[in-house]
Amino acid sequence: MSLLEQHSFIKGIIPFDSLKKSVIERIAQALDIEYFKKDELLIERDKEAQYLYFIIKGAVLEKNGDEVVSLYADNEFFDPITLVEKRAKHDFICSNETICYLLPKDIFLQVMYENRELESYFFQSIAQKLGANINRNSNSELVNFMVARVKDAYLEEAAIVHEQKSIYECVAMMKEQKLGALLVRCEDDEYAIVTDTDFREKVILQRLDFDTAIGQIATRGLRYVNENEFLFNAQLQMTKYGIKRLIVKDKSGEIKGILSQISLVSFFASHTYALSNEIERARTIAELQKPGKNFVRIVKALYAKGVKVRYISKLLSELNKKLFQKVFDLIAPKGLGESSCLVVMGSEGRGEQIMRTDQDNALIIADDCPVEMRLIEAFTQRFTRILLDFGYPECPGNIMLSNPYWRKNVKTYKHELQEYMDRGDEQSMMYLAIFFDATAVAGKEELLIELKRHTFKTAKTFPQFYSRFAKVALSFETPLGFFNDFIVDKNEHKNELDIKKGGIFPIVHGIRSLSLEYGISPTNSVDRIKELNNKTIIDKEMAGELIEAFNFFLTMRLKSRLEKMEQGIDTDNYINPGNLSKLEKDMLKDSFKVVNGFKKFLNYHYKLNYV
Amino acid sequence: MFEALKRYRNRKKLTDERYSYLFEPYEGDEYVCFDCETTGLNPKVDDIISIGAVRIKGNRILSSQKFERFIKPRTRLQAESIKIHHIRECDLEDAKEMDTVLEEFLEFIGNRPLVGYYLEFDVAMINKYLRYKLGITLPNRQIEVSAIYHDQKIGLIPQSNVDLRFDSIMKDLRLPIMGKHDAINDALMTAMIFLKLKNR
Numbered sequence: 001m002s003l004l005e006q007h008s009f010i011k012g013i014i015p016f017d018s019l020k021k022s023v024i025e026r027i028a029q030a031l032d033i034e035y036f037k038k039d040e041l042l043i044e045r046d047k048e049a050q051y052l053y054f055i056i057k058g059a060v061l062e063k064n065g066d067e068v069v070s071l072y073a074d075n076e077f078f079d080p081i082t083l084v085e086k087r088a089k090h091d092f093i094c095s096n097e098t099i100c101y102l103l104p105k106d107i108f109l110q111v112m113y114e115n116r117e118l119e120s121y122f123f124q125s126i127a128q129k130l131g132a133n134i135n136r137n138s139n140s141e142l143v144n145f146m147v148a149r150v151k152d153a154y155l156e157e158a159a160i161v162h163e164q165k166s167i168y169e170c171v172a173m174m175k176e177q178k179l180g181a182l183l184v185r186c187e188d189d190e191y192a193i194v195t196d197t198d199f200r201e202k203v204i205l206q207r208l209d210f211d212t213a214i215g216q217i218a219t220r221g222l223r224y225v226n227e228n229e230f231l232f233n234a235q236l237q238m239t240k241y242g243i244k245r246l247i248v249k250d251k252s253g254e255i256k257g258i259l260s261q262i263s264l265v266s267f268f269a270s271h272t273y274a275l276s277n278e279i280e281r282a283r284t285i286a287e288l289q290k291p292g293k294n295f296v297r298i299v300k301a302l303y304a305k306g307v308k309v310r311y312i313s314k315l316l317s318e319l320n321k322k323l324f325q326k327v328f329d330l331i332a333p334k335g336l337g338e339s340s341c342l343v344v345m346g347s348e349g350r351g352e353q354i355m356r357t358d359q360d361n362a363l364i365i366a367d368d369c370p371v372e373m374r375l376i377e378a379f380t381q382r383f384t385r386i387l388l389d390f391g392y393p394e395c396p397g398n399i400m401l402s403n404p405y406w407r408k409n410v411k412t413y414k415h416e417l418q419e420y421m422d423r424g425d426e427q428s429m430m431y432l433a434i435f436f437d438a439t440a441v442a443g444k445e446e447l448l449i450e451l452k453r454h455t456f457k458t459a460k461t462f463p464q465f466y467s468r469f470a471k472v473a474l475s476f477e478t479p480l481g482f483f484n485d486f487i488v489d490k491n492e493h494k495n496e497l498d499i500k501k502g503g504i505f506p507i508v509h510g511i512r513s514l515s516l517e518y519g520i521s522p523t524n525s526v527d528r529i530k531e532l533n534n535k536t537i538i539d540k541e542m543a544g545e546l547i548e549a550f551n552f553f554l555t556m557r558l559k560s561r562l563e564k565m566e567q568g569i570d571t572d573n574y575i576n577p578g579n580l581s582k583l584e585k586d587m588l589k590d591s592f593k594v595v596n597g598f599k600k601f602l603n604y605h606y607k608l609n610y611v
Numbered sequence: 612m613f614e615a616l617k618r619y620r621n622r623k624k625l626t627d628e629r630y631s632y633l634f635e636p637y638e639g640d641e642y643v644c645f646d647c648e649t650t651g652l653n654p655k656v657d658d659i660i661s662i663g664a665v666r667i668k669g670n671r672i673l674s675s676q677k678f679e680r681f682i683k684p685r686t687r688l689q690a691e692s693i694k695i696h697h698i699r700e701c702d703l704e705d706a707k708e709m710d711t712v713l714e715e716f717l718e719f720i721g722n723r724p725l726v727g728y729y730l731e732f733d734v735a736m737i738n739k740y741l742r743y744k745l746g747i748t749l750p751n752r753q754i755e756v757s758a759i760y761h762d763q764k765i766g767l768i769p770q771s772n773v774d775l776r777f778d779s780i781m782k783d784l785r786l787p788i789m790g791k792h793d794a795i796n797d798a799l800m801t802a803m804i805f806l807k808l809k810n811r
């Protein structure tokens with residue numbers, strides 16, 4: 001007779017659960033229990049292992065050098081591959097005190113070979129793991145680029161000169177030190193930059209005296225980047241502002257060097273870079289087709305490597321924006337670019353969509369736009385159709401510029417925004433929320449900025465408005481029960497929960513409400529949280545927790561969507577907590593608790609009990 | 612000093628020289644953790660229903676070589692203890708005579724140090740039978756986990772009351788509860804407490 005406890009433990013673990021009672025009994029009887037201290041090495045790389053380890057309590061990391069390959073938590077086991085291949089690929093180290101059941105190797109192998117289901121399960125998962133590894137490696141070039149940081153790239157030395165130095169002296173210095181650019185310190189302690197182009201265009205072509213002070217030809221308005229920033233964020237900045245150099249600073253604000261586009265490019269050979277270039281270079285709609293269809297592949301590759309979902313979405317939204325901008329430039333009637341602004345709204349506007357989402361866009365037309373309305377209408381219809389071709393589904397709520405309601409001049413928008421706040425009904429709140437997340441993609445950004453400024457100003461004149469708007473964040477219950485269990489759907493989405501309603505939406509909308517109240521202009525939720533923290537509206541702890549929870553929700557949603565896509569199921573916002581590992585379940589619970597805490601904060605801040 | 616004297620007297624009482632190994636000084640790195648389930652809480656009148664024991668070697672609990680025996684009761688089981696152990700009379704059908712179990716138990720523990728929770732009681736229960744059988748009491752070194760726990764706790768917070776209840780200790784040390792309370796599970800959990808405390 002064996003211990004009941006061990007028996008039921010093994011029975012609760014896939015794939016052992018499918019074994020016959022007598023076989024489980026045999027396993028249960030052979031188990032020893034061992035206690036391991038933190039940082040203890042259980043299986044050493046390139047060595048054989050003697051046991052299959054089942055974690056009763058604790059956590060074990062599978063590591064390849066410094067890189068964590070996998071994490072095992074309570075009720076999980078490792079590592080069948082090591083036992084079958086008689087050699088460990090990685091180190092297995094306790095990340096915490098851990099208590100394990102040890103199943104001797106021989107018994108595990110015997111049981112496995114005697115039970116077909118078990119054998120096929122393990123071999124399949126081994127093959128899958130190997131397959132996944134190969135796939136991962138083929139993308140590694142791209143991925144290395146994605147996770148590289150600014151300081152990993154080659155930085156040019158930043159030589160600093162005073163603005164009164166003569167052009168001649170500066171050029172001599174650049175030649176001697178083989179510099180491509182010089183930083184010029186100005187009287188007001190600001191920095192400016194001088195490059196070869198400046199000498200060519202501002203000195204030689206203008207026949208400027210070589211003894212002129214260098215300050216006169218230096219370009220101001222430098223962009224800075226932290227040395228720990230991801231390289232692709234630096235690339236985004238360069239593309240966004242159309243500049244070739246970024247000044248790199250360290251944490252304390254000291255200048256460390258100059259990141260040039262050339263050193264970035266030498267890092268590239270990367271898909272994203274190529275992709276964004278391809279979009280840039282396209283001269284017809286047909287040429288845009290190919291890069292447009294590559295987006296999903298990139299998402300998958302980045303996710304597989306463990307790049308934070310927040311960065312994936314940021315990158316994707318920059319690519320999307322580029323694509324929209326290009327389409328706009330290619331087909332907009334003459335003159336429209338100077339007298340209108342194309343905006344994307346909703347999650348697209350916040351830069352938080354991960355898979356391609358619905359088209360949520362609008363056109364803001366200047367009051368004095370000279371282009372004929374007939375032409376504009378034809379353009380918007382075509383725009384929507386082309387995006388549909390590229391795989392961006394139409395917005396079910398018809399929030400698209402092809403709908404005249406989302407294609408208005410500034411004056412009408414202003415009036416409409418005021419109406420929303422005045423009416424305060426559900427529909428108005430929703431429209432306002434969607435619009436408030438708008439980001440300019442093409443055309444005159446000033447038009448959007450003007451409307452936003454108007455929104456901030458008008459909102460102040462409706463005292464009831466803030467709380468009415470914020471209350472929407474409490475529309476859905478957090479799916480966490482009194483006993484800290486998940487509340488799952490019982491009908492159509494059996495055993496699943498809606499992670500958008502339960503977690504993502506309350507954070508996004510609550511943060512949006514606060515941003516509207518305090519005149520915060522970024523649209524990305526995480527950026528907004530940081531800004532709110534800077535203004536001390538929410539404290540550092542809450543800001544950190546909200547960001548963690550929010551990122552975790554997004555990660556879970558992406559994971560579930562990728563899985564559903566693989567199985568050919570329609571992707572939605574539902575996830576099944578039953579499919580999560582113990583650790584993920586715990587993290588999900590913690591994240592929902594953060595949501596509950598935030599809801600309480602909103603309740604208090606807006607006195608929502610009285611609304 | 613007195614310990615040595617007591618030990619010497621105890622040794623002299625041994626009636627069966629085959630068991631002299633119990634008095635050899637222990638050299639190895641193993642311990643035995645054990646627990647008894649009884650018909651009640653008075654060693655004088657109550658009986659052992661079952662004994663559970665596991666060996667501990669280094670940081671490993673050798674649960675695959677566990678010792679678990681049920682003993683034929685001489686008296687009827689009290690309703691109170693049935694409620695605690697869930698051992699009904701009908702569960703004791705494949706039980707053995709105490710005499711046999713005791714021999715097997717001594718063989719299992721040898722001269723290894725004993726580890727337990729309120730070990731005094733369990734040892735007293737065993738001694739009751741042992742005195743009758745061999746004339747001696749268990750000579751093994753005894754390690755009380757609640758005492759180690761108490762000393763470690765009181766070191767942290769002097770003058771405090773340390774909660775020494777079994778479940779409280781388990782909870783405080785963040786150890787997993789292994790199902791229901793029976794002799795072998797309690798021995799296992801006590802072994803975990805011991806390892807955790809030993810490694811602090």
